[in-house]
Amino acid sequence: MAVPKRKQTPSRTGMRRSKNMRFSTKNVVEDKKSGEYRLSHHIDFKTGMYKGRQILDPKE
Numbered sequence: 001m002a003v004p005k006r007k008q009t010p011s012r013t014g015m016r017r018s019k020n021m022r023f024s025t026k027n028v029v030e031d032k033k034s035g036e037y038r039l040s041h042h043i044d045f046k047t048g049m050y051k052g053r054q055i056l057d058p059k060e
Contacts, residue, residue, distance in 0.1 A: 029040045031047070038044050048056035 027039050028037050030037055031044050033049065034044060034047050036044060036046055043050045043055055045056070046058065048054055048058045
């Protein structure tokens with residue numbers, strides 16, 4: 001089995017991961033109440049709501 005000759009630097013690891021960890025458009029959803037776009041499974045910071053419950057005080 002092939003074994004790497006040297007340890008891969010954190011910079012190169014990050015460069016490799018950046019290609020895979022980008023947000024895709026399928027993760028962006030429109031909020032039902034505010035109409036704002038946000039990532040799915042994330043808090044809506046404008047209203048402070050998550051899954052129909054008030055989590056944070058809304059920003060003003």
